[in-house]
Amino acid sequence: MTSFRSAVSADARSAFLEALRATLPGLQLLTDAAETERYRFDETEYTRPGQPLGVAFPTSTADVSEIVRLAAEHAVPLVPRGAGSGLSGGATAVDGALTVVLTRMDRILEIDRANMAAVVQPGVINADLGRAAAEAGLFYPPDPASFEWCTIGGNIAENSGGLRCVKYGVTRDFVLGLQVVLADGSVIRTGGKNAKDVAGYDLTAIFVGSEGTLGIVTEATLRLVPAPAPKLTLLAFFPSVVAAGAAVAAITEAGIVPVTLELMDAFTVRAVDEWHHLGLDRDAAAMLMIESDAGGARADEELSGAADACLIAGATSVLRAADAVEADWLRQARRAAPGALERAGVARMDDIGVPRACVPQMLSEIERISAEHGLPVGVFGHAGDGNLHPTFVVDRGDPTAERRINAARAAIYASAVALGGTITGEHGTGTAKKGYLELQRGADAVAVMRAIKQALDPAGILNPGKVL
């Protein structure tokens, strides 16, 4: 991780904090190490955050602008941060940097029914936006697993996915416009409420997924869609992961676009069922969860078609939820996957993607790599998107775990890239994967990213050491 401690003298750091207090006397600012500690980490295992200069809690765009202006003046780096639910080390503290926590900017400014748009501050919790949209008969589809506590600002920073991407797409597909504080403290707007808008370059898209390294998002205009029908839910169990993969391919070929098309391997099914006693088939090699929110007869058709595809592919059993309560109960199985694996030890969840037809091949690769490195792995994820979460489970306190996991991760990324896949489908690059970015994108493409970073943040004060 890039350290700025050496570059920024103790005097400069003090001068910056003094200027900050003088200019923004109302700003909450923590500088005591005991108080800043809980803002150092995100949810990524094996990261080594630095020691921050302090943690600030702006409450307005003007606050953020002033913080950035002063930071630029004093050459102090900044780390923007939401709830800290990230899984790639994008929001972890940097030595000598001020962490800027945006959770106090948590107002939903507008739900605009006529234009099917929401205007929100970055600290709004994803689930709170979902509820506000639902009250207006609308729907905000992106739902990362952490949706009950992650923030929209964090979702935008990481271009987060979730369980509904097969049908609806990812965060980027729902960001119409942003207000962004640039590296010199100036404030720009990109996009707006227009469904179509091609004036100039698509700046919105360049900030989405840039993890706060190009600017700090202080407001977002988001696209909403009409509220869908209640979901119908189906579980199918398979004697092999290849059979499950064949079912996913057959569903796709049949032109069925379920809202959710999730996979869990045997290890994960057993871990979930041992914890929650849901009555899952513990002998199955793989399970698919398939949902439709198409409503009415269409939903029935979609799930019947999906059930047929599963049975033809060799499913040993197909279970359909009788009602919403039972559907919720089945959905727990998928939501419980990460937690269930964590009960067995340290669970280091990863995130790779492949073109969806390569899912069976990728599952075999993960199995091979797991065996070669002697590392138990549970795999679950968004099979419909080709986005998988191989999760290594190791004994807490195993001193060799990190080294062995890192070796296995490298092998998995290489396999994913060899299949035309990605080192990260939805968790982001952060500090955890920046070492592998060139492997996937190539040196020349990464050079273009660096050129854009240099153009927008020439002094390198925005979230240094992340992404690139």
Added chain:
Amino acid sequence: MTSFRSAVSADARSAFLEALRATLPGLQLLTDAAETERYRFDETEYTRPGQPLGVAFPTSTADVSEIVRLAAEHAVPLVPRGAGSGLSGGATAVDGALTVVLTRMDRILEIDRANMAAVVQPGVINADLGRAAAEAGLFYPPDPASFEWCTIGGNIAENSGGLRCVKYGVTRDFVLGLQVVLADGSVIRTGGKNAKDVAGYDLTAIFVGSEGTLGIVTEATLRLVPAPAPKLTLLAFFPSVVAAGAAVAAITEAGIVPVTLELMDAFTVRAVDEWHHLGLDRDAAAMLMIESDAGGARADEELSGAADACLIAGATSVLRAADAVEADWLRQARRAAPGALERAGVARMDDIGVPRACVPQMLSEIERISAEHGLPVGVFGHAGDGNLHPTFVVDRGDPTAERRINAARAAIYASAVALGGTITGEHGTGTAKKGYLELQRGADAVAVMRAIKQALDPAGILNPGKVL
């Protein structure tokens, strides 16, 4: 328009052409003014293209890379070009520049059913891709009005829209990855066949809509979707544009997402009907065309709901196509709009957008501006997206036309921006609108665009004078 003629000496230009011929002896290269003339203009009225140094027709990425490398070496600017169907002057010739026509790179390299993706060269005609996708049971939604002759490369350069955006989105939403030749001739890939991929910055999005000013696209991986059901089509006629606007709002509020939701004003309805005798209501103040491709009972529900919304909003008549033939016939009405207006003189089609709830207000503004400038205007467009095409119709040879149209355009852009809208919904910035970019985006946001341009094309050889 930026001229490079002064900057590039005649000797340097000759040396460049010589080097090009020596390095790529098989490259077709036109330098005779009589031959290059047809590649100077696009479909935008009142543009003043420069005199190109020549026109080259590369047939491979390697050709393009070599052309760019030599151009960089000799400091000769380049203008990438597809079919020339553009409506913002994005592909018009620049003095002393080599125009690089990509229409010979016209192969569909792959239709990948399992991953629902297509890999194409930039010169592929939009409609040809549509047909190839249909043969595989798939669908490529973006369909600009020029879909029978415009190229995918041009669609990507302009981030083109079309008539199906309400439901499916614009070109950007279907570009999964690109191969791009950069300003130094190096070749990068962005994205791929992954449904979700967040490794590093979203370079795909920054190239889409950048009009060849940041790189030249030589291959694209596009997202396809399952083929929809045949369309059902409905026309509704209104006694006022406000009533039509109210119907659009009511359809949106009802949660209906038609595939097409098009508007034509009285001027356009009359022009179309006088030409084609379709039996449209020539006394109506506005017409909506609404289509559903949801299939079966759902399509019937959608159109019934839309018909109800129209009648409640005051529609004087609602016509539903009895079958596909009649639907095609009704669809002609909308497709014929630009041509019908052209019969009355020079038709200068424009392209603005507003948040969809502001459509009635924007229509009033256009009416007011048309009256103030004494300029007849026909308005049609994608009401469901808030994207309108006010089209001024003037006598051929009227020497005051251009000046008066430009004054009216400026007033329309100001009104659109005042309503939170855009100076271009789907046609692009090009040379026609770059003077208005700051009005909409603000100086600081345009400065960010300039910084990105400078970072990716420091010598300014890629399509100079366009967008920025």
